[in-house]
Amino acid sequence: xxxxxxxxxxxxxxxxxxxxxxxxxxxxxxxxxxxxxxxxxxxxxxxxxxxxxxxxxxxxxxxxxxxxxxxxxxxxxxxxxxxxxxxxxxxxxxxxxxxxxxxxxxxxxxxxxxxxxxxxxxxxxxxxxxxxxxxxxxxxxxxxxxxxxxxxxxxxxxxxxxxxxxxxxxxxxxxxxxxxxxxxxxxxxxxxxxxxxxxxxxxxxxxxxxxxxxxxxxxxxxxxxxxxxxxxxxxxxxxxxxxxxxxxxxxxxxxxxxxxxxxxxxxxxxxxxxxxxxxxxxxxxxxxxxxxxxxxxxxxxxxxxxxxxxxxxxxxxxxxxxxxxxxxxxxxxx
Amino acid sequence: xxxxxxxxxxxxxxxxxxxxxxxxxxxxxxxxxxxxxxxxxxxxxxxxxxxxxxxxxxxxxxxxxxxxxxxxxxxxxxxxxxxxxxxxxxxxxxxxxxxxxxxxxxxxxxxxxxxxxxxxxxxxxxxxxxxxxxxxxxxxxxxxxxxxxxxxxxxxxxxxxxxxxxxxxxxxxxxxxxxxxxxxxxxxxxxxxxxxxxxxxxxxxxxxxxxxxxxxxxxxxxxxxxxxxxxxxxxxxxxxxxxxxxxxxxxxxxxxxxxxxxxxxxxxxxxxxxxxxxxxxxxxxxxxxxxxxxxxxxxxxxxxxxxxxxxxxxxxxxxxxxxxxxxxxxxxxxxxxxxxxxxxxxxxxxxxxxxxxxxxxxxxxxxxxxxxxxxxxxxxxxxxxxxxx
Numbered sequence: 150x151x152x153x154x155x156x157x158x159x160x161x162x163x164x165x166x167x168x169x170x171x172x173x174x175x176x177x178x179x180x181x182x183x184x185x186x187x188x189x190x191x192x193x194x195x196x197x198x199x200x201x202x203x204x205x206x207x208x209x210x211x212x213x214x215x216x217x218x219x220x221x222x223x224x225x226x227x228x229x230x231x232x233x234x235x236x237x238x239x240x241x242x243x244x245x246x247x248x249x250x251x252x253x254x255x256x257x258x259x260x261x262x263x264x265x266x267x268x269x270x271x272x273x274x275x276x277x278x279x280x281x282x283x284x285x286x287x288x289x290x291x292x293x294x295x296x297x298x299x300x301x302x303x304x305x306x307x308x309x310x311x312x313x314x315x316x317x318x319x320x321x322x323x324x325x326x327x328x329x330x331x332x333x334x335x336x337x338x339x340x341x342x343x344x345x346x347x348x349x350x351x352x353x354x355x356x357x358x359x360x361x362x363x364x365x366x367x368x369x370x371x372x373x374x375x376x377x378x379x380x381x382x383x384x385x386x387x388x389x390x391x392x393x394x395x396x397x398x399x400x401x402x403x404x405x406x407x408x409x410x411x412x413x414x415x416x417x418x419x420x421x422x423x424x425x426x427x428x429x430x431x432x433x434x435x436x437x438x439x440x441x442x443x444x445x446x447x448x449x450x451x452x453x454x455x456x457x458x459x460x461x462x463x464x465x466x467x468x469x470x471x472x473x474x475x476x477x478x479x480x481x482x483x
Numbered sequence: 484x485x486x487x488x489x490x491x492x493x494x495x496x497x498x499x500x501x502x503x504x505x506x507x508x509x510x511x512x513x514x515x516x517x518x519x520x521x522x523x524x525x526x527x528x529x530x531x532x533x534x535x536x537x538x539x540x541x542x543x544x545x546x547x548x549x550x551x552x553x554x555x556x557x558x559x560x561x562x563x564x565x566x567x568x569x570x571x572x573x574x575x576x577x578x579x580x581x582x583x584x585x586x587x588x589x590x591x592x593x594x595x596x597x598x599x600x601x602x603x604x605x606x607x608x609x610x611x612x613x614x615x616x617x618x619x620x621x622x623x624x625x626x627x628x629x630x631x632x633x634x635x636x637x638x639x640x641x642x643x644x645x646x647x648x649x650x651x652x653x654x655x656x657x658x659x660x661x662x663x664x665x666x667x668x669x670x671x672x673x674x675x676x677x678x679x680x681x682x683x684x685x686x687x688x689x690x691x692x693x694x695x696x697x698x699x700x701x702x703x704x705x706x707x708x709x710x711x712x713x714x715x716x717x718x719x720x721x722x723x724x725x726x727x728x729x730x731x732x733x734x735x736x737x738x739x740x741x742x743x744x745x746x747x748x749x750x751x752x753x754x755x756x757x758x759x760x761x762x763x764x765x766x767x768x769x770x771x772x773x774x775x776x777x778x779x780x781x782x783x784x785x786x787x788x789x790x791x792x793x794x795x796x797x798x799x800x801x802x803x804x805x806x807x808x809x810x811x812x813x814x815x816x817x818x819x820x821x822x823x824x825x826x827x828x829x830x831x832x833x834x835x836x837x838x839x840x841x842x843x844x845x846x847x848x849x850x851x852x853x854x855x856x857x858x859x860x861x862x863x864x865x866x867x868x869x870x871x872x
Contacts, residue, residue: 277858322858324676325851456593460543463849466649466857467519467540 162260163203165253166194169245170204174213174224178243181225182234185214189238194245196253202384262290263300269475270309271408272415274323275462276471277480281310281318285477307401320478323409325459332455334402339451340444342399345390347440354385355432362429376410378428386435406458413461416468424454484509484767486532487517488701489785490608490748492818495776502775503766513700514648522546530764531751535565535604536580536650538751539849542594542603547751549588549601554765557605557772560789565606565747568596570840575742579654579672579848582606582747604749605768606788608780611743611839613832614655615709615719617642618735629737631655632662634716640694642715644708647698649860651847653682654744655718658844660685662741673850683859687866695867702726709734721784725817725824736832742844743833747788781805782818786836808835 170190173179185205187198194201205222208214215227225231245253266286273279287297301318304310310320343350358381362373388396427450434443484491484507491511500507510528512520518537520527525546533541541547552558563569568583569576585594588601614631620638621627634643634655646652657674660666665685668678689695696713699705706726708714719736727734750771752764770776774792781801787793794802804811808831817824833839850856 275854277855322855324855325853326676329851457543459851460539463851463853464522464540464544466849466854467515467522469515469861 161200162196162253163200163207165249166190166196166200167204167207169194169243169249170208171211171213172246173243174208176244178241179224180234181223181229182231183224183238183241184219184221184233184235185224185238186221193239193243194253203388206389258292259296259299262292262296263303265290266300267304267307267309267404268408269473269478270304270320271405272412273320273471273473273478274309274405275409275412275465276468276473277322279320279473279478279480281320282477282479283318289475289477307404309405323405323462325462328406328409328458328462329455331402331406332451332458335399335406336448336451336455338395338399338402339387340448342387342390342392342395343435343444343447344440345392345395346386349389349391350435350440351385351389352436352438354381355436358385359429359432359436362425362432373425373429375424375428378425378432382428382431409462410458413465415472416465484530484532485512485517485521485528487511487514490532490776490780492779494818494820495779498775499767499770503763503770505763507767514650525753526755529753529756529760530767531753532607533604533748533751534847535582535585535606535747535749536847536849538585538594538603539580539853541751542585546754547603548754548756549603550605550752550765550768552600552602555605556769557789560772560791561606562788562790564609564840565788566598570837574841575843577672577742577745577843577846578670579846579850581846582609582749604751605772606747606749607771608777608785608787609745609747610721610785611745611833611843612718612720613737613739613743614716615705615724615734615736616716617709617714617733619733620715626735629739630662631658631739631741633737634659635663635689635694636716639715640692642696642713643694644696644705644714644717645698646705646718646720647700647864649853649857650849651744651746652698652718653856653860654845654848656686657682658739658741658744662739672845672848674852674856676852676855679852679856679859683863686863690863690867690870695870697868698864722818725783738833738842739844742842743839744845744847745843746847749788779818782816782824784831786840804829804831806836808833808838 170179170185179185187201187205191198191201205214209216209222212226214222214224215229217223217233219233223231223233270281281301283294283297283301286300287294301310305312310318313319358378365373387399390396431443431447431450434446486509488511491509493509496507496509517533518540521531521533521537521541522544531541531547563571565582565586568581583596586602586604586606587595587597587599588603589595589597589599594603614634616633616639618624620642621633621636627633633639645655654671657666657668657671660682661668661671666678666681668674674682696708699708702720702723703726705717705719706723708717709723709730710728712730724731724734724736750768752761756764772787772789772792774796777787777789777793778796778801780787781793781797782805784805786806790806797805800812801815803809804815804825811825811827811829813827814823815825816822833842
């Protein structure tokens with residue numbers, strides 16, 4: 150099962166971006182003071198913003214870039230007191246080695262297929278067990294068997310699919326037991342990640358979110374979208390914990406839960422109206438730098454959320470014809 | 484009024500409309516369709532007439548509003564089975580969705596057994612179900628030791644039916660498997676995925692051995708299976724015993740030594756109901772427990788949660804048979820008011836209300852794994868019914 154790949158290919162996407170930026174800083178193409186913004190770099194590297202964000206954070210730790218009063222990072226060591234140079238990064242002609250460029254592009258295809266398959270698999274989990282037809286999957290996305298195998302291998306690693314004794318891939322049902330276990334895991338990991346993130350939390354961002362929420366007029370505006378607030382919690386707080394493995398675990402553990410939640414909402418079930426206010430409460434504690442209190446609050450919130458999710462899961466039983474919508478997932482017995 | 488044909492009977496509708504002076508519409512659906520509609524379209528009904536176990540779904544979705552017991556005249560008359568969890572302190576409370584655990588609205592809006600002024604559902608009809616069997620197959624005239632394990636007795640192979648509802652029929656099968664010593668559940672009212680896997684492996688094996696005839700959804704189907712002589716043993720609902728015709732001679736309602744599978748119905752109010760309509764809903768609930776409707780329910784074997792008004796509407800002979808478990812002093816009529824359903828001298832299986840209510844093994848239940856269990860169940864039922872065609 151295990152095949153060795155070239156080191157560049159196995160690197161994570163954010164590492165590829167970091168390597169490319171590092172090389173351009175070393176060569177002086179990115180001179181001290183150049184303002185680095187996620188969006189333009191992502192465009193140049195033909196990638197999404199998340200890996201750029203992670204790459205910049207690595208470079209910050211390496212003291213190659215630093216934060217300043219404005220948006221983004223400045224090239225150069227912290228305290229180097231250079232004036233910000235705002236130039237169009239696309240015009241600077243960054244050098245990106247062919248090796249890294251092709252790895253980024255390959256991963257692009259691979260990851261896009263992976264993301265779609267993961268979303269489809271995760272969305273069907275609440276409707277019981279499904280078989281994954283490898284040939285259909287390859288045909289549907291127009292990709293080779295190697296890509297299909299890599300995609301399924303990763304899904305397997307993440308515990309979303311399993312192999313039956315007869316060597317068929319199946320997406321196992323999301324049981325109440327596994328929902329309960331995953332929420333227990335969230336209760337153990339997420340408050341701890343908040344503590345570990347500590348001072349590295351993006352407090353400015355959290356305060357901006359709070360200002361935005363307090364300006365919301367309940368008479369004329371819809372209640373806040375809690376999933377938006379959840380993304381803020383991940384991006385501004387949890388991923389900043391000084392433990393990449395912990396952050397990875399938290400991300401993976403959330404995948405089926407988030408998918409189940411989306412699937413339920415898509416069925417037309419009412420939104421959880423008090424969830425958003427609970428995020429606001431959490432963010433207020435974080436903004437006050439009461440991180441311990443925030444961690445405890447979050448743990449208790451997750452315990453209550455587990456019960457709500459178990460109750461939500463029961464109603465799915467009345468949906469007998471699940472809306473699946475991709476040809477490579479078929480009802481297990483069908 | 485949205486509900487099932489357990490309690491939405493035409494004579495009840497006509498009488499309620501006459502007594503209360505307003506029009507009433509009944510919409511009776513099967514269990515799954517009923518709970519789906521109740522959860523997803525609460526504006527499509529005013530009062531919901533269903534079972535406590537599906538509050539797990541419908542209440543959570545915010546489809547219903549709390550019922551204020553201070554505004555109910557009948558509340559004080561409701562008996563201890565739902566208010567305290569058992570008919571007396573010696574009663575076996577049963578596991579699973581014990582109605583008391585879903586009765587009271589707690590301060591955080593969840594449901595629980597701690598008494599508060601507000602309830603999610605006014606308890607109404609209920610019963611203690613078991614299985615029925617053809618006594619010619621089992622020991623003839625001699626009453627056998629009655630156990631849920633009889634469902635899979637080799638003598639009944641090829642002549643077994645179960646009710647097709649995962650919150651009901653699944654427990655009949657589980658009680659049988661446990662009674663036979665084949666499986667053991669840590670809590671039969673809240674099975675784990677591993678226990679469900681084992682239960683369905685057991686059912687698959689029994690299907691392959693050829694035990695099942697089919698799975699049914701209404702009491703009428705159950706009665707007709709017995710009348711046609713296709714069945715040796717099956718899940719049964721009380722009204723079906725009174726539709727057996729000539730089969731009454733040899734079909735017996737069991738009193739399983741492991742205990743009954745109990746259920747409890749009730750009335751809830753949809754979230755949107757307010758003003759004059761809300762007052763009408765409360766009047767309807769009070770009317771329901773005042774006696775007349777309960778007497779109709781009694782004539783198909785169902786008990787009412789408030790018995791004080793009932794005796795005025797049941798004859799002494801009816802009370803003796805249905806509630807006291809004594810020999811019927813005379814022939815008794817059924818729900819329609821003229822068909823004889825009980826012959827003089829007959830005795831209700833299991834004895835009096837108190838005796839039966841003390842022997843609850845498990846309640847109809849929407850378990851934590853209900854979604855998972857329902858899908859395994861549907862697959863199993865489809866396999867059984869495919870072969871029966």
